[in-house]
Amino acid sequence: MEGNNDSVDVTGDNRISKLPKPILHHILSFISSNDAARMSTVSKVCASAWNSLPYLNFGYIHYGSQHMHDVIDQILANRKKNNIPMQNFSLWLGYYHPRLSFVDNWIKILVACNIKQLNLREKPDNVYYSLPETIFSAKSLTVLSLEGFKIELPADEHLSLRYFNGLTSFQVGETLPKLKKVNLVNLANQENLGYDHSVLQLIDIAAINVEDLSINNHSHGNINAVRVTDCKTLKSFYLNCVDITDNWLEELFYSLQNLEKFDLT
Amino acid sequence: MVKLKSNDDKEFEVEEAAVIQSEMIKNMIEDGCATSVIPLPNIDSKTLIKVIEYLNKHINMGKAAETGEEDDLKEFDEQFVNMGWEELFDVIMAANYLNIHELMELCCQSAADRLKNKSVRAVREMLKITNDLTEEEEQEIINDAPWAFEGPEIDDTVN
Structure with missing residues (x-):
């Protein structure tokens, strides 16, 4: 920066190198892995910060980036080797791929590294891929956000499902006592797909500790059956494009005694 | 009012409602350890003034949404992070020490924005x-x- 030359430390010492590593990691968590990896050639401190960075955000991966698979393979293998506890992994696969078995391997490594937040998206016209069962052993997972991926059963505290084609019913039962936040967006089918789809018919949530529930089916037609029972701790409830009746509302308010905020559009 | 003392021995009075945005100080107050001046050996007065400016502006932040002050706060935040690297790192270290989550996020985001796409x-x-x-x-x-x-x-x- 101009005019600051007189403050240059002649020993070559600089502030960023003196930041504790967790703080440097926190700053790097806001930039893409692309930027973070490039920064690793800035200095030894930066190289070491990158090699142990627990936040990986690869963003959108273009068609023809086959070599990115190898890159991610290598980066994750490196994290695992060094026992880096992973905080966040985000990836958007922007192309068609017949088999996503390489994702299985990444999830396996991430689960072994105690991944906390996993955000995966793929193109809506891709072949829907089911996440491997390993995902259920992700004991540290607090946020699972998926778009275009299938999953048989949800994970821990925060469940976010968007554009889940082919889902006919979504049910959360008492088997998930840790679930606190549920966010459902456009679960019904996309009309622009040329073959028959089942339509989401039922959402049934019975989660004893859920506090925040949001269902938004904007642009995909109304969902006609939403059942919310036993959600005694529910505080905030948002509904968009859901068919409801007066009776339904009455019963709902009767059962949700701790409700503080209710939005209906 | 709560009294804070910087490492260069300057004292500052801050409203309790503002200062409890710092989890660290909030815990001290709850544990009854904040009866006199709270010394902050890691923070100099220049940085502490910036932090207090932020705390005062973000008082009752939860209510900003109701009173339509969100835009005002956003503008303040944008201006607030308009500082040199040295100062930014000082504030980040102070926010980390005092455990002020929102301030930490704001400053780290700003640092990251400056590094984005850079050679x-x-x-x-x-x-x-x-x-x-x-x-x-x-x-x-x-x-x-x-x-x-x-x-x-x-x-x-x-x-």
């Missing part, structure tokens, strides 16, 4: 970092991660 040369110059990697080490990293050095968006300016 290696630009980062070194902006942060006054002397390259202590040998040419071989540097080349090895580049060879390992050529994907990070590709792309038209890489920005070599230091602003």
Whole structure:
């Protein structure tokens, strides 16, 4: 920066190198892995910060980036080797791929590294891929956000499902006592797909500790059956494009005694 | 009012409602350890003034949404992070020590925004970092991660 030359430390010492590593990691968590990896050639401190960075955000991966698979393979293998506890992994696969078995391997490594937040998206016209069962052993997972991926059963505290084609019913039962936040967006089918789809018919949530529930089916037609029972701790409830009746509302308010905020559009 | 003392022995009075945005001080007050002056041996007065300015502005932040002050706060935040690197790192260290989550996020985001898309040369110059990697080490990293050095968006300016 101009005019600051007189403050240059002649020993070559600089502030960023003196930041504790967790703080440097926190700053790097806001930039893409692309930027973070490039920064690793800035200095030894930066190289070491990158090699142990627990936040990986690869963003959108273009068609023809086959070599990115190898890159991610290598980066994750490196994290695992060094026992880096992973905080966040985000990836958007922007192309068609017949088999996503390489994702299985990444999830396996991430689960072994105690991944906390996993955000995966793929193109809506891709072949829907089911996440491997390993995902259920992700004991540290607090946020699972998926778009275009299938999953048989949800994970821990925060469940976010968007554009889940082919889902006919979504049910959360008492088997998930840790679930606190549920966010459902456009679960019904996309009309622009040329073959028959089942339509989401039922959402049934019975989660004893859920506090925040949001269902938004904007642009995909109304969902006609939403059942919310036993959600005694529910505080905030948002509904968009859901068919409801007066009776339904009455019963709902009767059962949700701790409700503080209710939005209906 | 709560009294805070910087490491250069200057005292500042801050409203309790403002200062409890710091989890650390909030805990001290709850535990009854904040009866007199709270010494902050890691924070100088210049940085503490910035932090207090932020705390005072963000008092009752939860109510901002109701009173339509959100835009005002956003503008304040944008102005607030308009500072040099040294000062920004000082505030980040203070926010980390005092455990003020929102301030930490704001400043780290700002630091990250400044690094986004920057070339290696630009980062070194902006942060006054002397390259202590040998040419071989540097080349090895580049060879390992050529994907990070590709792309038209890489920005070599230091602003």
